[in-house]
Amino acid sequence: MFTGIVTDVGDIERVTPTAQGQLHRLRILCSYDQATIADGASIACNGICLTVVASGVAGGRTWFEVDAAAETLGVTTAGDWAAGSRLNLERALKIGDELGGHVVTGHVDGIATVLTREDLPDMARFVLRVPRELARFIAAKGSVTLDGASLTVNTVEDDRFSVLIIPHTLSVTTIGAWRGGQAVNIEVDLMARYAARLTETSR
Template identity: 80%
Template sequence: MFTGIVTDIGEITRLAPTAQGQLHRLRIACHYDQTTIADGASIACNGICLTVVASGVESGATWFEVDAAAETLSMTTARHWARGTTLNLERALKIGDELGGHIVAGHADGIATILGRDDLPDMARFELKTTRELARFIAPKGSVTLDGVSLTVNTVQDTAFSVLIIPHTLDVTTLSSWRAGSEVNIEADLMARYAARLAEMK
């Protein structure tokens, strides 16, 4: 489990598809202490929970490796990742950690597309569109996870919705690079999903 509060920005330094093309091994450089990264640990990469299979230090910089499976590649923006791609990173939540965002599973539901960006005096406003299936879980003032960042929904209209991003979030995440046409990973709020399921069963 995660909170949607990004703790580092990593960079893909190596990407090696398998012979069958069903799995990609990624090496990601980061600023975490390598001694705290155990094989089998979960790290959210742009909102996708991936399992560490190896880690080390090279030229003074920590790296860890993860595998992105076929389903992940088909459902998320991971299929577009390449060497040099930067990723929002978050370590798995520990008991006693501060819950600053909201409960995030790290299981991206799909992709949202940036429709537009407005740079306001003290923040940026993004309008996005997602599928009708996912849009039913998005409500004004509710939570949504985009590229691993916990955000509050501002407005909703049919399958489109908007979020407001403060300067601090733009500074410490990859969201500053978002432009119209960009694709981002989206995870619906777990509580909204359960509420919708309960309503369906009435």
């Protein structure tokens, strides 16, 4: 489990696909202490919960490797990642940690598209389009996870919604580089999903 509070921005050093292209081995550079990264640990990479298979230190910087399987490559933005791509990172939640965002599973539901970016005096406003089957889980003032960052929904209209991003978040995540047309991973709020399911079963 995660909180959607990004703790580092990593850089993909290399992507190694299998011969069949069904699995990508990713090496990601980060600022985490390598001694704290155990094989089998979970790290959210742009909101995708991935399992560490190896780690080390090279050139004074920590690296870790994860595998992205065919399902992940097909339903998230991971299939487009390449050397040089920057990723929002978050370590798995530990008992006693502060829950600063909301409960995030790291199981991405799909891909949303940034339609517009408006830079305001004290923040940036993004309008995104979500896959229609996920639109019912998006509510004004509710939570949504975009590329691993816990955000509050500002407005909703059909399959479009907006978020307002403060300068701190723009500076410590990859959101500062978002532009129109960009694809981002989306995970809907877990409580919204359960509420929708309860409504369906009660009919």
